[in-house]
Amino acid sequence: MRYPESVKETYPNVVRIDHNLNELVKKIELLNYVNPINIEQEKRNFFASKYNVNPSFRYRKVDFDAHKLQQQLFSQDIDSIRDEVTRAFYRDVIYDYSGLIQCVETVGQGEKFYYNSLKSFGTPTDKDVENARFILHFEDDAYDQEMFPVFNASEAAAYFEEFVKRYDFELNIKYSTKISAAAMVLNNIQTLVLKKNHHFSANQLKVLANHEIGVHLVTTYNGLNQYLKIFHNGFPKNVETQEGLAVFSEYMSGCLTLYRLKELSYRVLATDSLRKGFSFCDTFDLLHNQYKLNREESYNIALRAHRGGGFTKDHLYLTGLKKIYEWHKKGKSLTPLLSGKVSLAYAPVLEQWYQQDMALENRYDNVAFESNQNSNQKVSFILENLR
Numbered sequence: 413m414r415y416p417e418s419v420k421e422t423y424p425n426v427v428r429i430d431h432n433l434n435e436l437v438k439k440i441e442l443l444n445y446v447n448p449i450n451i452e453q454e455k456r457n458f459f460a461s462k463y464n465v466n467p468s469f470r471y472r473k474v475d476f477d478a479h480k481l482q483q484q485l486f487s488q489d490i491d492s493i494r495d496e497v498t499r500a501f502y503r504d505v506i507y508d509y510s511g512l513i514q515c516v517e518t519v520g521q522g523e524k525f526y527y528n529s530l531k532s533f534g535t536p537t538d539k540d541v542e543n544a545r546f547i548l549h550f551e552d553d554a555y556d557q558e559m560f561p562v563f564n565a566s567e568a569a570a571y572f573e574e575f576v577k578r579y580d581f582e583l584n585i586k587y588s589t590k591i592s593a594a595a596m597v598l599n600n601i602q603t604l605v606l607k608k609n610h611h612f613s614a615n616q617l618k619v620l621a622n623h624e625i626g627v628h629l630v631t632t633y634n635g636l637n638q639y640l641k642i643f644h645n646g647f648p649k650n651v652e653t654q655e656g657l658a659v660f661s662e663y664m665s666g667c668l669t670l671y672r673l674k675e676l677s678y679r680v681l682a683t684d685s686l687r688k689g690f691s692f693c694d695t696f697d698l699l700h701n702q703y704k705l706n707r708e709e710s711y712n713i714a715l716r717a718h719r720g721g722g723f724t725k726d727h728l729y730l731t732g733l734k735k736i737y738e739w740h741k742k743g744k745s746l747t748p749l750l751s752g753k754v755s756l757a758y759a760p761v762l763e764q765w766y767q768q769d770m771a772l773e774n775r776y777d778n779v780a781f782e783s784n785q786n787s788n789q790k791v792s793f794i795l796e797n798l799r
Contacts, residue, residue, distance in 0.1 A: 413636065413637050413638060413639055413772075414639075415427050415431075415639050415640075416639065418769070419639055419769070419770060422768075423495075423498075423768075423770065425489070425492040425493050425494070426493055426495075426498055426502075426640075426770070427640075429488050429489070429490065429492075429493065429502055430502075430640050430641050430642055431641065432488060433485070433488065433502075433505065433506075433509070433641070433642065433645070434641035434642075434644075434645060436481060436484050436485060436509075437485075437509050437645050438600055438645065439475070439476050439600075440509065440512050440513060440516060441598060441599065441600045442512055442515055442516055443591075443596060443598065444472065444598070445471060445472055445474060445516050445519045445720075446471070446515075446516075446519050446719050446720040446723055447471075447590055447591050447592055447719060448467075448469035448470060448471055448590070448592075448715075448719055449470050449471060449472055449590050450469060450470045451469075451589065451590060451591075451592065451715065452589055452609070454467035454468065454469060455467075455711055455715075458692075458696075458711065459707070459711075463693060463696055463697070463700070463707075464693060465693075466691050466692040466693050467692055467715075467718075469520065469719065470520070471519050471520045471720070474516055474517060474519075478513050478514075478516065478517040481513055482510055482513055485506050485509060485510055485513075486506065486510070488502075488506060490502050490503050490506065497760070497761055497764055498761070498764075498765075501758060501761050502642075504648045505642060505647070505648055507648070508532070508648035508649065511528065511531045511532040512532055514528040514531070515528045515529055515532055515720070518720075518721070519720045519721070520720060520721060521721055522721040522722075523721065523722075524721065525720045525721030525722060525723075526686060526721050526722030526724075529720065529721075529722060529723050529724045529725070530724055533651065533723075533724045533725045533727075533728060534724060534727070534728075535683065535684070535686070535687050535724050535727065536680050536683055536684045536687075536727040539799055540680055540684075540727055540730065540731055541680060541681065541684050542799060543677075543680070543730060543734070543798050543799055544676075544677035544678075544680035544681055544730065545677070545681075546794075546797070546798070546799075547670075547673050547674060547676075547677040547794055548674055548677050548678075548703070550670055550674075550790060550794070552670065552671070552674075553669065553670050553671065553790070557614070558613060558614040558615040559613050559614075559615055559669075559671065560613055560614075561610075561611035561612060561613045561616070562611065562612075562613065562614075563611065563612040563613070563614070563617060564611060564612075565587055565606045565607065565608050565609070565610060565612075567612075568595075568606055568610075568612045568617060568620075569585050569606060571617045571621065572585065572604060572617075572620070572621055572624075572625060573585075575621040575625060576625055576629075578779055579625070579629075579630070579633075579776055581629065581633045581776065582602070583604060583625070583629070584601070584602055584603040584604065585603070585604050585605075585606060586603050586604075586605045586606070587605070587606050587607075587608040588605050588606070588607065588608060589607070589608050589609060591605055591607055592712060592715050592716050592719060593607065593716070594606070594607050594610045594612065594616065594620065595607065595620045595624050596624070597624050597628035597629055597632065599628075599632050599635075599644070599646070599753065602629070602632055602633070602636075604624055604625070604629065615667055615669060615671075618662075618665065618667035619662050619667050619668070619672060622658075622661040622662050622664075622665040622667060622778075622780050623658040623659065623661060623662055624658070626658075626661045626665070626778045626779065626780050627654065627657045627658040627661045627750070627778060628654065628658060630750055630776045630777070630778055631654065631657075631750055631751070631752055631753055631754075632644070632753075633775065633776055634750055634751050634752055634774045634775055634776055635751070635752030635753055637772060637774075637775045638751065638752055638771060638772055639770065639771075639772065640765075640770060640771070642752075643751060643752025643753065643754065643771070644752055644753065645753070646752075646753035647752075647753060647754045647755045647757075647758050648755065648757075648758070649755050649757060650753045650754060650755040651725060651728050651732075652728040652731055652732040652735070652755070652756075653732060653735070653736070653749060653754065653755040653756045653757075654732070654753060654755075655728055655729045655732045655733075656728075656729070656731070656732020656733045656734070656735050656736035656737075656756075657732070657736055657746065657749055657750070657778075659672075659676070659729055659730075659732065659733040659736075660733055660736040660737060660740070660746075661778055661780045661781070662780075663733075663737075663784075663786050663791065663795070664780040664781055664783075664784055664785060664786065665780035665785055666785030666786050666787060666788075668786065668788070668791055669788065669791065670788070670790055670791060670794075673791065673794060675709070675713075676729045676730045676733070677730065678699055678703065678705060678709075678713050679713055679716065679717070679726035679727065679729065679730075680726070680727045680730055681698065681699070681703075682695050682698075682699065682713045682714055682716065682717035682726065683717050683724050683725075683726045683727040684727070685698055685717065686717060686718070686722045686724060692714055692715075692718045695713075695714040695717055695718065696710050696711060696714045699713055699714060713726075730798075733795070734795075734798045735756060736749075736756075737795050737798075739756065746778075746781050747774060747777065748762050748763070748766070750774055750776070750777060750778060751771060751772075751774055
């Protein structure tokens, strides 16, 4: 979407800086770099070692000059933006992207990466850990037919292609053995990536469709439809809001289970284990031997936490869900939060931009948000009682 003449004339400096930042940051897709390229080989080695030898992960090479990019980011003339709110926002954007560049630059460098990850994504608080343990106290639901992993990646792709027909955007699908999740969206190339050797349950297909397509791709395409490129590239600290919306979409579509909430809780504990100095083996032991999680899931959750050198993003799914649930409960609209990769913290900026005609109405909405299809009372009870 091009900047209209009216916006260019009224806010020339905002448009110039937004355009410059777009040119600089479109290569920064952290998930491209933080996922190891030898996941499957290292998993075989780890299991063969009887869980006693920490994996040795390798990563994709960084294909841009991080130092030069930092210089160009900080050379932007932010003070030329007259509006105080917008000026402060773009200043935050620069600091946030600078932090993400530092994350990319130090992937695979142990503590260096971990401390950069802390700056960008934070770490679980004691309250977050208590919430995770609260969820894990509930007795597992009966294992029904919907939970058996019987669909391969190409069958999953067919399901997603059918699901996306309720939207009129294109669904690009790629397969990979180099991702730690069952599926993920790459925002910069508008692509859903599926784990090639993964088997999906019927419930997981519904979860991923409502999570990855209903929110992550909807916000990707809505962001592309906005004048300002920052909607597509991402507001500062947008991960918590985006993941919160995505899990809330699972809830509203009726496919959020206790099993899934426990998975998110184990991720919180795995992320918290980094703060305590746990090695990969220690985190795996915590999940597999203390919490009796099966070895495949224990490995995958430990991998998500330890990739890059200590990636703390995973605690934000549960905190994001709680914040979005509370937001919705207060009767506040979720629609503006789907306008791109935006964050709750900048809702006032968003509101101002709508009033100034700097933001457009959404082209796509999430169908799951139209009515609450959840019938799982245990899940409702948990969401009501998170602290």
